[in-house]
Amino acid sequence: MHTSSASSWSRLNWTRWITIAGLVLAFFAPPAFAQSDNTQLSGYVRDSAGAAIAGAKVVVKSEGTNLEREATTNEEGYYVVSNVSPGFYTVTAEQTGFKRFESTNKKVDPGISASLDATLEPGQVTETVSVVASTTAVETETSTVGKLVEAKQIEMSQLNGRNPLFLALLQPGVSGGALGGFSFGLTSGGFNINGSRSQDNLITFDGAVAVRTRSNGTSIGVADVDSTQEVQILTANYNAEYGRSAGGQIRIVTKSGTSDFHGTFYEFVRNSAFDANSWTRKRTNPGNQPCDDERFEKATHCRPDPFRFNQYGYNLNGPVI
Structure with a gap:
């Protein structure tokens, strides 16, 4: 009896320790990230002579949600902003002794790294050099x-x-x-x-x-x-x-929500009342009832094949208050 009780107690202790160890490992285990539509925006900040500008402040602002992300360039003038959602962004870069750089309408595609380099000209920070992104740059970050x-x-x-x-x-x-x-x-x-x-x-x-x-x-x-x-x-x-x-x-x-409220109510209709009769149905002519004859213009084969389709709904989006 004593040996059996000791054996049961030993198994209970082992089970308890294995359970505790499993919970600890699960709690401290690094998260496994699935694929995401977010990506990163990176680039270099240089002066007009091509020299790197360290310590420049780079702000990436969503034009839809007004959400801002900040980064600071390293000694090579390089910056990177991670976890950027797809959409259009305004990117600004500034440093003491240089004019403020601003690029609007920068497109970030889902899951594909984007890049944007900034060139700062000598001047006051209160002055701004604006650039509007209008052309599609050659993709150099991926071979996808x-x-x-x-x-x-x-x-x-x-x-x-x-x-x-x-x-x-x-x-x-x-x-x-x-x-x-x-x-x-x-x-x-x-x-x-x-x-x-x-x-x-x-x-x-x-x-x-x-x-x-x-x-x-x-x-x-x-x-x-x-x-x-x-x-x-x-x-x-x-x-x-x-x-x-x-x-x-x-x-x-x-689509993601924006800083403003938007709404759409719609109904898309398809109905045979809007259609013309098909050539195949017209030539069927059962019982010698030609569709050219006014007496048979309402016959089944002289009218379009019945069809009804209605799709209606609504979309509402905006900021979370």
């Missing part, structure tokens, strides 16, 4: 092959079914699916990216995996086209953090 479909393109595109997933077909190397096809449900798009199978591609919503592994890669939801800011299609040479697939990546980025 892909395309970014931006908000204006999404707004102007006629999507049958209003599913932004099919904008992936705008990227060379993506085939399959149907950009003009009527599709608004759960689907992987049926894309072949550079020859890959549809099941080998990955769909993400704001960096979160959006496919079901037990349903042949079908999406777990349908993105609202009015809430979509950008659609990024990566076809080759993307970073290791975008793993999980042997094919391509379709990354849908939703």
Whole structure:
């Protein structure tokens, strides 16, 4: 009895210590970060002669939310601001004895490092040299092959079914699916990216995996086209953090709130009352009832195929008060 009790007590102590050790390891373990749409903005601050300016203050301000991030250049004039969300930014740089540098409308794409160099001219800090970013710079930070479909393109595109997933077909190397096809449900798009199978591609919503592994890669939801800011299609040479697939990546980025309140109410209608009859239906002519004859103009085969589709909803966004 005594030996059995001692053995039970020993097992209980071991179990207790293993449990405590597991909790300690879980608490102090370094976090594992998943893929993210955020990126970094970096660059060099130099004077007009090309010499590095150390200790310059660099401010990166979101033009949508007015959120500011600050950095200071090192002895080589280099600065880096990490965890920057996709969008447009105003970047300023200043140092005593130089005019203030300001660049507006700087575009930061999701998941792709951006760079912006600043050249400070001698003068007072109260003077400002403004630069408006209007051209697309050659990407030197990554070898990723892909395309970014931006908000204006999404707004102007006629999507049958209003599913932004099919904008992936705008990227060379993506085939399959149907950009003009009527599709608004759960689907992987049926894309072949550079020859890959549809099941080998990955769909993400704001960096979160959006496919079901037990349903042949079908999406777990349908993105609202009015809430979509950008659609990024990566076809080759993307970073290791975008793993999980042997094919391509379709990354849908939703809009963030801004410093002002905005709202949209909409209804999109498709109805056969707006359509003309098809040539195929007109030529059917059952029972010798030609559609050219006024007596049969209301016959079933002389009218468009019945179709009703109404999609309505709303979007509201703004600052958290």
